Amino acid sequence: METKRAVPLFEALSSGIRLDLFRLLVKHAPDGLVAGDIAKLLGIPASNLSFHLKTILHAGLITVDKEGKFLRYRANISLMIELISYLTSECCTGNPEQCGGRRDGCGLPSGISSGILPDCT
Amino acid sequence: METKRAVPLFEALSSGIRLDLFRLLVKHAPDGLVAGDIAKLLGIPASNLSFHLKTILHAGLITVDKEGKFLRYRANISLMIELISYLTSECCTGNPEQCGGRRDGCGLPSGISSGILPDCT
DNA sequence: GATTCATTTCAAATCTTGTTGTATTGTCGA
DNA sequence: TCGACAATACAACAAGATTTGAAATGAATC
Numbered sequence: 001m002e003t004k005r006a007v008p009l010f011e012a013l014s015s016g017i018r019l020d021l022f023r024l025l026v027k028h029a030p031d032g033l034v035a036g037d038i039a040k041l042l043g044i045p046a047s048n049l050s051f052h053l054k055t056i057l058h059a060g061l062i063t064v065d066k067e068g069k070f071l072r073y074r075a076n077i078s079l080m081i082e083l084i085s086y087l088t089s090e091c092c093t094g095n096p097e098q099c100g101g102r103r104d105g106c107g108l109p110s111g112i113s114s115g116i117l118p119d120c121t
Numbered sequence: 122m123e124t125k126r127a128v129p130l131f132e133a134l135s136s137g138i139r140l141d142l143f144r145l146l147v148k149h150a151p152d153g154l155v156a157g158d159i160a161k162l163l164g165i166p167a168s169n170l171s172f173h174l175k176t177i178l179h180a181g182l183i184t185v186d187k188e189g190k191f192l193r194y195r196a197n198i199s200l201m202i203e204l205i206s207y208l209t210s211e212c213c214t215g216n217p218e219q220c221g222g223r224r225d226g227c228g229l230p231s232g233i234s235s236g237i238l239p240d241c242t
Numbered sequence: 243g244a245t246t247c248a249t250t251t252c253a254a255a256t257c258t259t260g261t262t263g264t265a266t267t268g269t270c271g272a
Numbered sequence: 273t274c275g276a277c278a279a280t281a282c283a284a285c286a287a288g289a290t291t292t293g294a295a296a297t298g299a300a301t302c
Contacts, residue, residue, distance in 0.1 A: 003137070003140055003141065003144065004137070006134075006140065007136070007137050007140055010131050010134040010135035010140070011131075011135040012253095013127075013128075013131040013135075014128065014132040014134075014135040015289090016124070016125070016126070016128050017282085017290095019124055019127065019128055019131070020124065023211055026211060034248080034249095035249060035250090036247095036248060036249080038247070039249095044247080045290095045291080045292065045293080046144075046249065046250085047249090047250075047251080047252095047291085047292070047293075047294090048290080048291060048292075049249095050249065050250055050251080051250095051289090051290075052290090053250095054250090068300070069246080069247070069248050069249080069298070069299040069300060070248065070249085071249065071250090082161065082210065083208070083230065084205055084208050084209055084301095087201065087204070087205050087208070088205055090144055090147060094286060099298090101279080113195035132299090136259090138260095138262085153296080155279095156278070156279060156280090157278060157279080159262095164262080165261095166262065166263085166264075166299095167278080167279065167280085167283085168262070168280075168282095169259085169260080169261060169262075169277065169293095170278090170279095170282050171281080172259095172260070172261080172280095173260090174280095175280085176259095177261090177300070185278095188271060189270070189278095190268070190269040190270060190278050191277080191278065191279085192278080192279065
């Protein structure tokens with residue numbers, strides 16, 4: 001992933017409401033949730049939710065499918081995994097010895113065995 | 122890591138300049154860089170850099186040390202690793218089967234062997 | 243086709259962020 | 273102490289984000 005691509009993802013996650021929203025959709029994967037249910041669960045007005053849904057959707061972190069008069073939203077977990085990979089490589093590339101002094105894959109997460117990241121072994 | 126703690130980190134990373142800044146400091150770990158050098162490398166005015174340094178410093182993603190009349194900044198790699206762990210667990214907790222259909226640690230990153238995440242094996 | 247319901251769109255108000263130039267603070271060397 | 277330099281602080285402005293309620297859109301039910 002390119003840095004230019006990562007910035008809008010961080011923007012999308014840089015609001016408490018949107019982070020809760022994404023986590024909620026991860027929790028409800030793979031079925032997802034319709035907008036009305038999300039609004040109820042987050043306790044915010046529908047129009048405000050719509051604003052945040054549009055923001056995070058535009059970033060690509062969620063997907064939407066029409067179901068009659070409902071709109072069903074789902075977390076784009078693959079993209080999140082790409083983002084995590086980006087962060088991981090940006091943390092270690094060129095500086096394996098600086099990965100927290102760990103030799104077990106930048107210590108990410110605990111229990112990771114050696115050989116996880118090419119630059120970190 | 123708590124969600125409340127993660128939000129300011131995403132805020133800190135949600136600007137192209139600050140993401141470049143953090144990556145620059147990772148690249149120059151563990152020596153870090155002084156403010157003037159960062160400003161030159163990023164090609165932005167000192168006062169603007171100071172604004173972004175304050176933002177990302179307040180989030181905790183970098184540290185600062187006084188060296189005479191210089192201020193030396195370093196990336197807080199441990200915190201980044203915590204953030205990555207948070208993202209990883211938030212992506213998978215309770216829904217191992219949704220981790221991109223992978224059984225090799227949410228496919229993060231390529232080469233990860235099984236047993237990485239408790240919820241993903 | 244009229245009504246109901248889910249959702250978005252819109253406009254307005256407010257708040258926050260980002261940028262720039264200038265001024266200030268603090269440190270070093272002569 | 274003085275001048276030069278590193279860096280931040282401040283003020284002002286521009287630009288963008290967030291929130292809300294009301295109105296509009298579109299689909300299901302009767």
